[in-house]
Amino acid sequence: MFIRRNILFAIALFGITSVNAQEDKDGQQQDDTVLEEIVISGQYSPQEVNKSIYEVRVINREMIDRLAGNNLADVLNQTLNLNIRPNASTGKSGVEMFGLDAQYFKILVDNVPLVNDESFGSNTDLTQINLDDILQIEIVEGAMGVEYGANAAAGIINIITKKSIPGSWEITPVLQEETIGNEYNLNTKGRHIQSLKIAHQLLDRLYMDATFSRNDFKGHWADRKGEQYALNDSLRGYEWLPKLQQSAKMTMAYTGDNYRIFFKSEYYNEKINKYSEIVSPGYNPETATYQPFSNDEIITTNRYFNLLNASGNANWFKYDVSLSYQQQTRSVEEYKYLIKKDERTNVLKYDFESRKVLYSKGIFSNFVKSDFFDFQIGYEISEMNGFTSFRKGFFDGKNIDRKIGSYDIFGSAEFNITPKFSIRPGMRLLNSNLFDQEIAYSVSAKYILPKGYELRAVYGMSPRLPNYEELYSYYFDANHDIQGNENLTTEKGRSAFLHLKKRFEFNEGSYTNRLSLSLFEVEDRIDLVVASAPGDPLVYRYLNVDTYKNRNISYMGNFRYKNFDAGFGITYGATLKTLNQSEDTNDYLYSMNLNFNVSYKIEKTNTTASLLFKYTGPEYEYVQTGTDIINPTYTRGKRQEISWVDATVRQGFYNNKLDVTVGVRNLFDVTRIRTSSEGAGAHTAGANTLLMGYGRSYFVKLLYKLSI
Incomplete structure (x- = not known):
C-alpha cells in the first residue's frame, strides 16, 4: 500500500513539475455565451462540440439557471434518455x-469519478451533487470504457x-424558497435553500473561490402526522423523509503561459431523519401510566473530495494529470424517542458504511506534430478501502474491511x-x-x-x-439468508451508436437536428438467485446469470430564432431482459419517451419565460408470480x-x-403511479403504486451577483 501510494504521488508530481505549456485558461473560452460550444469529455483537448469525434x-x-436547479436531480429530470428514480424511504x-441503472455509467466531476455510498463513480445519489459552481454538464452515451474505465458501459455524465x-x-448570494407539494x-x-459564493481573479493568473450552500428539505407530510404523533395507526412520520444537506467548497487555479494547475476541495454533510411509524404504548405497571415511544434514527453522510490537477504543454507533448483523495462515511444514531416528553434516550452511534479512495489519472498526447495522426496514452489507478457494517447483518457482527484496487493503462490513436x-x-x-485482467x-x-x-459512429x-x-454481503435473520459471492466475474457491456447530425443556419436563427440509433448488450449480468437445493432452507446468492439487450432510436431537434x-x-426503445435464464422473459418490451422545451426572452424587460415537458411512456418489465421460488415463473408487468x-x-x-426566478415544478401534480401485472385477477398480484413525486410545487429564487 505504501509503495503504491508513493507511485501515485510521484506520477502526479511529475505532471505538475514538468509543466512548460498549455493552451488557454480553463482550456475553454472565457465568455459564458460560447461555453456551450466547447466540450471536454472524451477529447484529447477541449474543443468545439462540432469537432468532437463523440456526440456530446x-x-x-x-x-x-432556467430550471432553478439546485442539485443534479433537478436538472436531469427533463433530459431525454435519462429517467430519475427517487426513493422516498431513503x-x-x-x-x-x-x-440500465446507475451501475452502468459514471458520474464525474472535472473528469474524476465521485465517491458515494455504493461505489466509486457509479450508483451516485443525484441529490448529493450541488450545482452552485457548475459551468456545464456533459453527457456522452455509449461504451466509454477506454477513456473512463469499468462501469462506463452506458456512458458518462461529466x-x-x-x-x-x-x-x-464576484460575490453571489442565493436564496430559494420552495413548497413541497402544497406544504410550506x-x-x-x-x-x-441558501448559498454564498465568493470568487476572486488575481492578476489574470490566480483564481480563487469559496462556496457554501445549505438545502433544508423539511420532508413531505401528505397524510402523515410527523415526529410527535403518538398513536399507533401507521400515520406517524413523513411520506418523504426530512433531509438537511450542507456543503463547503473551495477552488484555487493558477494559469501560467502554457500550463494550468488547480486544486478543489469539498466537504459535504447530509442528515436524514427516519421516524418509525410504529408507536409503542410504553406502559409502566408500577405507575399505571403510559409513555408512548418510537425507535427512530438519524443517518449522517460525510464526504470529503480533494482534487489536484495539472495540465498543459511540455516541450513535446500535452499532459493532463489528476490526483484525488476522497472519503465518504455513513453513520447512524439510533435512539428511543419519548414522544410526549420530546426526549431521546438509549442513544447508540456508530459508522455502518465507509469508503476511502486514493485515485490518480494521467493522459498524455500530441507527441506527433501532424494534422494526419495523433495518439494518446494514459493510466488510471484507484484504491478503495471500506466496509459495510454488521448493522446490515454482515460477517458475524464485525466490520470487515475490504479493498478494491484498479490499475489500468489505456491508449488510443486518431487518424x-x-x-x-x-x-x-x-x-x-x-x-x-x-x-482477472479485462x-x-x-x-x-x-x-x-x-x-x-455529420455522421458519427461508436462501437465499444x-x-x-x-x-x-x-x-x-452476508445477511441472515429468520426470513433471509442472502450471501455475496467473492467469485463473481465482471459483466460485459457492449454498445454501438450511429449519430446523424445537421445544423441549418438562416438569418438570425438556426435549427439543429440529430438522429441516433443504438444497440446495447450486457452479458453475465449479476442477479440474486436461489442457491439452495429443493427442500432445504432458502439461501439467496449473487451469481452471473442474466442477459440484457436494448435497441433504441431517438431524434432530437433544437430551433433558435x-x-x-x-x-x-x-x-423509442425495445429491451430484452432474460432473468435467471428463464424462458418466460425472452420477449422484447417496448417503451417511448419524449420531451419538449420552449423559452422566449423579452429584451425590453429582460424577462425569460420557459416551459419544459417530459413524457415517459408506459414501462414494461417481468415480475415474478406464483409461490414456487425454486422454479419461478414470470409475467409481464406495466408501470404507468x-x-x-x-x-x-x-x-x-x-x-x-x-436575478429573480419564479416557477412551478411538476405542474401535472404527479405523486404515485400504478404498477401491475398483466391479467392480474383477484388471486394474483394486482395493481400497486410507486411513489414518484410529492405533487405540484412552487418556488422563488433570488440571486444577486456583485461584480467588481
Missing part, C-alpha cells in the same frame, strides 16, 4: 440510462466546474484520413486485485457528409465490476406513464445584478 450533449449554465435519487471569472471579484411555512415545512473523415481506435487493460475497447469515427451533415465494450454488496428557443426529442412539466419566469433587474 451539453446542459449549459443558462439551462441550469431520500436518494438514482438515474437510468437506456433502461460535471465541469468554473475556474475563472471575467472580472476581479418558514419553520417545519417546505424546502429552504484524420481526410479533412472530412477521422477514426479513433482505442484499448484499455483493466487490472484489479480481485478480478480489456475495454472502442472504435469511433466521424465523417462529414455533403451539405454539412466496457465491463462492470461487481460492487461491495454483491461481493461481500432571435430570442425564441425550442427543443424537441423523442426516443408519467407526464412531468416545469415552468419558470426569470427576471433580471439592475443590469442583471439581481
Whole structure:
C-alpha cells in the first residue's frame, strides 16, 4: 500500500513539475455565451462540440439557471434518455440510462469519478451533487470504457466546474424558497435553500473561490402526522423523509503561459431523519401510566473530495494529470424517542458504511506534430478501502474491511484520413486485485457528409465490476439468508451508436437536428438467485446469470430564432431482459419517451419565460408470480406513464445584478403511479403504486451577483 501510494504521488508530481505549456485558461473560452460550444469529455483537448469525434450533449449554465436547479436531480429530470428514480424511504435519487441503472455509467466531476455510498463513480445519489459552481454538464452515451474505465458501459455524465471569472471579484448570494407539494411555512415545512459564493481573479493568473450552500428539505407530510404523533395507526412520520444537506467548497487555479494547475476541495454533510411509524404504548405497571415511544434514527453522510490537477504543454507533448483523495462515511444514531416528553434516550452511534479512495489519472498526447495522426496514452489507478457494517447483518457482527484496487493503462490513436473523415481506435487493460485482467475497447469515427451533415459512429465494450454488496454481503435473520459471492466475474457491456447530425443556419436563427440509433448488450449480468437445493432452507446468492439487450432510436431537434428557443426529442426503445435464464422473459418490451422545451426572452424587460415537458411512456418489465421460488415463473408487468412539466419566469433587474426566478415544478401534480401485472385477477398480484413525486410545487429564487 505504501509503495503504491508513493507511485501515485510521484506520477502526479511529475505532471505538475514538468509543466512548460498549455493552451488557454480553463482550456475553454472565457465568455459564458460560447461555453456551450466547447466540450471536454472524451477529447484529447477541449474543443468545439462540432469537432468532437463523440456526440456530446451539453446542459449549459443558462439551462441550469432556467430550471432553478439546485442539485443534479433537478436538472436531469427533463433530459431525454435519462429517467430519475427517487426513493422516498431513503431520500436518494438514482438515474437510468437506456433502461440500465446507475451501475452502468459514471458520474464525474472535472473528469474524476465521485465517491458515494455504493461505489466509486457509479450508483451516485443525484441529490448529493450541488450545482452552485457548475459551468456545464456533459453527457456522452455509449461504451466509454477506454477513456473512463469499468462501469462506463452506458456512458458518462461529466460535471465541469468554473475556474475563472471575467472580472476581479464576484460575490453571489442565493436564496430559494420552495413548497413541497402544497406544504410550506418558514419553520417545519417546505424546502429552504441558501448559498454564498465568493470568487476572486488575481492578476489574470490566480483564481480563487469559496462556496457554501445549505438545502433544508423539511420532508413531505401528505397524510402523515410527523415526529410527535403518538398513536399507533401507521400515520406517524413523513411520506418523504426530512433531509438537511450542507456543503463547503473551495477552488484555487493558477494559469501560467502554457500550463494550468488547480486544486478543489469539498466537504459535504447530509442528515436524514427516519421516524418509525410504529408507536409503542410504553406502559409502566408500577405507575399505571403510559409513555408512548418510537425507535427512530438519524443517518449522517460525510464526504470529503480533494482534487489536484495539472495540465498543459511540455516541450513535446500535452499532459493532463489528476490526483484525488476522497472519503465518504455513513453513520447512524439510533435512539428511543419519548414522544410526549420530546426526549431521546438509549442513544447508540456508530459508522455502518465507509469508503476511502486514493485515485490518480494521467493522459498524455500530441507527441506527433501532424494534422494526419495523433495518439494518446494514459493510466488510471484507484484504491478503495471500506466496509459495510454488521448493522446490515454482515460477517458475524464485525466490520470487515475490504479493498478494491484498479490499475489500468489505456491508449488510443486518431487518424484524420481526410479533412472530412477521422477514426479513433482505442484499448484499455483493466487490472484489479480481485478480478482477472479485462480489456475495454472502442472504435469511433466521424465523417462529414455533403451539405454539412455529420455522421458519427461508436462501437465499444466496457465491463462492470461487481460492487461491495454483491461481493461481500452476508445477511441472515429468520426470513433471509442472502450471501455475496467473492467469485463473481465482471459483466460485459457492449454498445454501438450511429449519430446523424445537421445544423441549418438562416438569418438570425438556426435549427439543429440529430438522429441516433443504438444497440446495447450486457452479458453475465449479476442477479440474486436461489442457491439452495429443493427442500432445504432458502439461501439467496449473487451469481452471473442474466442477459440484457436494448435497441433504441431517438431524434432530437433544437430551433433558435432571435430570442425564441425550442427543443424537441423523442426516443423509442425495445429491451430484452432474460432473468435467471428463464424462458418466460425472452420477449422484447417496448417503451417511448419524449420531451419538449420552449423559452422566449423579452429584451425590453429582460424577462425569460420557459416551459419544459417530459413524457415517459408506459414501462414494461417481468415480475415474478406464483409461490414456487425454486422454479419461478414470470409475467409481464406495466408501470404507468408519467407526464412531468416545469415552468419558470426569470427576471433580471439592475443590469442583471439581481436575478429573480419564479416557477412551478411538476405542474401535472404527479405523486404515485400504478404498477401491475398483466391479467392480474383477484388471486394474483394486482395493481400497486410507486411513489414518484410529492405533487405540484412552487418556488422563488433570488440571486444577486456583485461584480467588481
